[in-house]
Amino acid sequence: MNAAAAMAEHLGTVELRIPSKPEWVAVARLAVAAIANRLPFSVEEIEDLKLAIAESCTICIQHGAGGETIDMTCETLTSHLRIVIRDHRYRLRATGSEAARAGAAPAVEGLGIFLIQALMDELEYSIDPQMGTELVMVKRVGT
Amino acid sequence: MNAAAAMAEHLGTVELRIPSKPEWVAVARLAVAAIANRLPFSVEEIEDLKLAIAESCTICIQHGAGGETIDMTCETLTSHLRIVIRDHRYRLRATGSEAARAGAAPAVEGLGIFLIQALMDELEYSIDPQMGTELVMVKRVGT
Amino acid sequence: MDIKVHVRESDDDAYVVELGGEIDVYTSPKVKDAITELIDQGHYNLVINLEKVRYIDSTGLGVLIGGLKRVREHGGTVNLVCTNPQIKKIFDITGLVKIFGIYDDETGAQKAFA
Amino acid sequence: MDIKVHVRESDDDAYVVELGGEIDVYTSPKVKDAITELIDQGHYNLVINLEKVRYIDSTGLGVLIGGLKRVREHGGTVNLVCTNPQIKKIFDITGLVKIFGIYDDETGAQKAFA
Ligand SMILES: Nc1ncnc2c1ncn2[C@@H]1O[C@H](COP(=O)(O)OP(=O)(O)O)[C@@H](O)[C@H]1O
Ligand SMILES: Nc1ncnc2c1ncn2[C@@H]1O[C@H](COP(=O)(O)OP(=O)(O)O)[C@@H](O)[C@H]1O
Numbered sequence: 330m331n332a333a334a335a336m337a338e339h340l341g342t343v344e345l346r347i348p349s350k351p352e353w354v355a356v357a358r359l360a361v362a363a364i365a366n367r368l369p370f371s372v373e374e375i376e377d378l379k380l381a382i383a384e385s386c387t388i389c390i391q392h393g394a395g396g397e398t399i400d401m402t403c404e405t406l407t408s409h410l411r412i413v414i415r416d417h418r419y420r421l422r423a424t425g426s427e428a429a430r431a432g433a434a435p436a437v438e439g440l441g442i443f444l445i446q447a448l449m450d451e452l453e454y455s456i457d458p459q460m461g462t463e464l465v466m467v468k469r470v471g472t
Numbered sequence: 473m474n475a476a477a478a479m480a481e482h483l484g485t486v487e488l489r490i491p492s493k494p495e496w497v498a499v500a501r502l503a504v505a506a507i508a509n510r511l512p513f514s515v516e517e518i519e520d521l522k523l524a525i526a527e528s529c530t531i532c533i534q535h536g537a538g539g540e541t542i543d544m545t546c547e548t549l550t551s552h553l554r555i556v557i558r559d560h561r562y563r564l565r566a567t568g569s570e571a572a573r574a575g576a577a578p579a580v581e582g583l584g585i586f587l588i589q590a591l592m593d594e595l596e597y598s599i600d601p602q603m604g605t606e607l608v609m610v611k612r613v614g615t
Numbered sequence: 616m617d618i619k620v621h622v623r624e625s626d627d628d629a630y631v632v633e634l635g636g637e638i639d640v641y642t643s644p645k646v647k648d649a650i651t652e653l654i655d656q657g658h659y660n661l662v663i664n665l666e667k668v669r670y671i672d673s674t675g676l677g678v679l680i681g682g683l684k685r686v687r688e689h690g691g692t693v694n695l696v697c698t699n700p701q702i703k704k705i706f707d708i709t710g711l712v713k714i715f716g717i718y719d720d721e722t723g724a725q726k727a728f729a
Numbered sequence: 730m731d732i733k734v735h736v737r738e739s740d741d742d743a744y745v746v747e748l749g750g751e752i753d754v755y756t757s758p759k760v761k762d763a764i765t766e767l768i769d770q771g772h773y774n775l776v777i778n779l780e781k782v783r784y785i786d787s788t789g790l791g792v793l794i795g796g797l798k799r800v801r802e803h804g805g806t807v808n809l810v811c812t813n814p815q816i817k818k819i820f821d822i823t824g825l826v827k828i829f830g831i832y833d834d835e836t837g838a839q840k841a842f843a
Contacts, residue, residue, distance in 0.1 A: 356507055363499040367496075
């Protein structure tokens, strides 16, 4: 977190839970587009966010621990949107990216993760068929 | 519940929590449109659902018990979409509409409630500045 | 979600409030401000053009009803321009179709003042 | 959310798969089925027209890559028609722009077989 982000005002948090099935991913995509509308993102950035959240859901569905739902938390701040996507109630340890990567090796370094990494400003993830999946991603405003 | 509804298959449940503030109602509106897309609703019926959920959120914001969030549960069945919107964790007693109406008299019989009643197939509600707000509404497929 | 409010004077001594986007609990205060300002300036014959409005909820209807009530106190009226079937349906359902003049275009809405 | 898949034979002995809507984890199996069927019938020169596609994700890209791999085994190829800048960006980012022929219209994509 840099100084600008530290001074950012918290605008609100939206939580969404969908069934962990392909036909529900579109709901996450449209919801995140509506949420992103609260911030001055460009149309292109909103498309990036839609793709990133859909890829995250796809990873939960295809590589998840068989959780019945996918839970998303979208935290909106004046400086950025932070999205946590998780499968099966697994939570990243507080130490974040380092811990997640030091733990169980991610099962996939596929196209989906690659795209999320390319489209978002920050990404931490942990994908484990036993433990479940969690992704934490940040898209900053005006970068 | 009629016989057709009793045989209906459960397709999935989506849960959404938004801050209880005007600027977040659009997120509920777009999310419900995406959810309704899973069922063979017409464009007009989806517009009805968007308005009904938005009116419900508006009631929670304007007449709620000051809850910080609005919680929505959207249950999708082959025969209908059932939406529960609640403020402040208040829950309708299991006996439903009768009990809700027999309890604290609803504080508002305004345009919002009138519209929801006109646009949806079923509505039960309880609006109480102390207890909170809960609305349960059903829109059937192909009516 | 967004609302556009554009106010202009028409030929017939009326004022036109052109709205675009979505009128809901978040955006309707902006519509109310525009209408209130016109009335405070002494303009009581208003055309509210809803052609570019995709969505209106009860708070939006409340703003229109409030505006109508205030201009009527001064012998004025509010005429609406509305072609969107979904929005027309809302005016039908609520019976508001009986208290507002609703027209298919601005020319019709303005002629009604004559 | 919806996908439209339309397959037709073109003049140049190629087959055109015209796609419309959104290609994601839910809809991409339908795209895969259409492409697999063509390849199973012995058609190895394919034009996949993405002009009416508003959205594609990694599962959709995976289907296109899978199709390309299979037709190449038979000396064929897959040419894409794509004009949407957001979708072009995805092909750029992933480097897939280097393995597919990407054209602005069907004429260009078909000429490439000649
Ligand atoms: N940049 C690339 N270039 C070519 N092929 C790729 C690229 N990335 C992935 N692929 C191929 O696309 C298919 C789907 O990839 P991916 O989504 O990573 O699989 P998964 O995530 O299911 O493990 C695979 O056949 C993979 O080999
Ligand atoms: N069918 C109607 N015809 C005329 N005026 C109405 C109608 N319904 C409501 N109103 C008026 O519209 C305004 C807003 O109504 P409403 O949304 O019911 O208020 P509330 O904030 O109590 O829910 C009020 O001034 C009310 O008197």
